[in-house]
Amino acid sequence: MQLNHLTLTDLKRGWHPVPTGWQCNYCQAHWSTASPEQERNEHLTLVHGGNLSQLIHLDSRYNTLTNKQQDLLTAFATGIKDQALANQLQVAAATIRHQKFTFREKAKQARLYLAIYEAVFEQTAAQETPLIDVPDQPGPVDDRFIITEDEAAATLQHYFDFDQQPLRLKRWPKKQKVILTVLTRIIDEIPANHHFSETELNQRLKPIYFDYPTVRRYLVDYGFLNRTTDGREYWRNTNGKD
Template sequence: MNNYRIMDAKLEEIKDGYIFNYEKGVYVCLLCNEIFEVGRIYDIGGKLYEAFRAVKEHIKLEHNSVLDNLLTFDKKFTGLTENQKSLLTDIANGLSDKEIANKNNTSPATVRHQRFKFREKAKQAKLYLAIYESVEAFSKLEHKKELVKPHSGATMVDERYIITNEEEEKILRTYFEAGENLKLKAFPAKEKRKITVLKMITSKFEKSKKYTEKEINEILKSIYPKDIATIRRYLIEYGFLERTNDCRSYWIKQIKEV
């Protein structure tokens, strides 16, 4: 079973056992990743079905039921003990409280109490899900709207510095290679992007250390060897670095949010 897909699906999709990928026009079985493409006809158990019916018939034929498969998930995913899973299976199979009690050597009253606890847990789960999804949606919305504050050494704060966290993240993904080492793919021409890139490059310098021009060049060379002089000049021009008049000593301005 592909836990990643099923845990990433919506509640109704999990109960159905499949998802529909609108972009690709396919139904995907969450239990085995079998794909059913819209417009094709599938032979399931000797009968012909279009994609929507095919994925449903596939689940019944190959997986018996979605519930059976969901109950195989570990407790860390469901919060259910093996005894609780067994009881839920009996309830799903239509056994009466008396039949379940006899099967498990307990009393019908105990079974009824467990049914009540299941219902209460389901109510709590729905409320928790509503709260969590609301918090997550609000958090993402605020994160997108939040503006990145200019660095303290900014020489002139204007429209170039009006950038959201979301925009900043997109710029960094675009211009830097993925990986632990900071590698610039290209130096942007637009001012807002340029400032964002320079801010990231500045993070490679120690705040309290003074550097020689050679040391500055070595660091910049490891990030973007194509044009060290231009990046060094912009770091000074935009107030990320300062230097002595004879260019023998460089240091970083304190980059803290203001």
């Protein structure tokens, strides 16, 4: 899930707008603008176990909830009474009430932080050099992922031969930041909303660079492509760079 592309409303409902309609936040399911909301909610329930469950247990470095907190929030969502939950957990009802108080305090802190952040950076956004989008990463984010549009344009011009068709990479870069920048251009050659076998994917990557297995591996490692655990199917991560 690419959080910087989603509004708070998108996160709470489980789908987000795309040029052709709506798309699920967790998979490639797509609906037209005329589709009923019930259809989207049914998909979230049947396929993903409900949007709330997905949010609470989201595998992201931004989800700082402990397992215990996730279990408590899941229980609170059912509407269970404090005493009943306390009996289940064999704790005092006051302990449950304190947990609710703690969650409310964290929500207040988050709202205040968000208001401060938006007030500060919305004023300076016009003065900043825009950054290119990269997929969410499972590990720590460092300077590799801070790439301005100007940097990217200069890098791509240096490494690609744009006079040839199809796209051709002149050489494979050594620095990880440059590799990441190069991948943001290569992924544009892979159609979205389509699953590929490894052979089909190789056919698309081979004209770009002779060492296409390396390109394929980095596209997966950096989250531009998803694949099944057996490696038989690949598809573009549409929550990354569209």
